[in-house]
Every structure is written in structure tokens, then in C-alpha cells.
Amino acid sequence: FRAALDLLSALRLCANVPGQYAIDAAVNGPDTISELCAPGGRLYETRRAVIEACNASEHLSLVAPAGALYAFPAVVGAAAKGFDDHNFALDLMNDEGVLVVPGSSFNVPYRHHFRVTLLPEASVMRDVFARIDRVLSRRAEDATKVVPLKLRRSVA
Numbered sequence: 001f002r003a004a005l006d007l008l009s010a011l012r013l014c015a016n017v018p019g020q021y022a023i024d025a026a027v028n029g030p031d032t033i034s035e036l037c038a039p040g041g042r043l044y045e046t047r048r049a050v051i052e053a054c055n056a057s058e059h060l061s062l063v064a065p066a067g068a069l070y071a072f073p074a075v076v077g078a079a080a081k082g083f084d085d086h087n088f089a090l091d092l093m094n095d096e097g098v099l100v101v102p103g104s105s106f107n108v109p110y111r112h113h114f115r116v117t118l119l120p121e122a123s124v125m126r127d128v129f130a131r132i133d134r135v136l137s138r139r140a141e142d143a144t145k146v147v148p149l150k151l152r153r154s155v156a
Contacts, residue, residue, distance in 0.1 A: 042121065049122040053129030059136035069119060072103060075112045078140035085111045096131040
């Protein structure tokens with residue numbers, strides 16, 4: 001506790017010299033983000049790939065990210081029946097080699113979301129969402145299967 005307080009006081013009492021240099025570069029330096037965010041730019045195209053994949057999926061719903069480098073899709077429909085985001089993340093990693101972050105890790109009260117980063121190339125994200133959709137399709141199929149009840153003989 002004492003070490004943390006010493007660190008905190010040092011950060012507040014001392015100038016952050018590297019941070020001061022970064023401010024000048026951020027404010028007066030070259031514009032390096034506009035090209036990435038414009039149509040045809042890597043971040044723009046990745047965001048578009050995620051939005052299109054979610055729109056094409058019967059198992060996903062998405063509020064399009066407006067400024068974040070992450071998407072937070074929701075699992076909907078039959079695939080959402082009994083859905084647990086932590087189990088889904090683990091199954092997805094083991095079965096499809098895709099790493100997502102369970103949505104409940106972000107202190108939300110529901111467990112039917114997951115988070116993905118928008119940093120990979122658009123082609124990678126299309127492949128990732130095809131894998132996600134495969135897993136969700138299997139879940140939806142399993143959730144809609146009707147298990148026949150065995151008839152019991154009545155013992156009188």
C-alpha cells in the first residue's frame with residue numbers, strides 16, 4: 001500500500017517527460033489515422049467486414065462500433081439458449097482456434113455477448129466470423145433438437 005502511494009504521489013508531483021513529447025507529436029505531428037479510417041483503409045475495412053458478418057448471421061446482433069477498436073456482438077436466437085460467454089470463448093478457442101473475450105468480463109449483467117478486436121485484416125475477420133458462425137450454428141442445432149421421452153410402463 002505504501003509503495004503504491006509513493007508511486008501515485010511521484011506520478012502526480014513529477015512531470016511525465018515522455019508524455020509531454022507525445023502531446024506535441026499527437027497535436028502537431030502528421031495525420032496517421034485518417035488514412036486507416038477512410039474507405040479502403042485497414043481499420044475501416046475490418047470494421048465493415050465485422051458489421052457485414054454479423055448482419056449476415058442469424059445468430060449475431062451488433063451495434064456497429066462508432067469509434068472503438070472493438071466490436072461487442074450479441075448471440076441471439078436459438079444459439080443464445082443456455083449460452084454462457086465463458087464456455088463459448090473456451091469452446092471457440094479449442095474447436096476453431098479463435099480467441100474472443102467473454103462479454104461478462106466487462107462488468108455487464110448479461111452473458112450473451114463477446115468482444116473482438118478490429119485490428120486484424122478484413123480477410124482474417126471474415127474467416128474468424130465464418131468460424132464463429134459455424135460454432136453458433138452447431139449450438140443452435142443442438143438447442144432445437146427434441147429429445148424423445150421414453151415411455152414408461154406403469155407398474156400397478
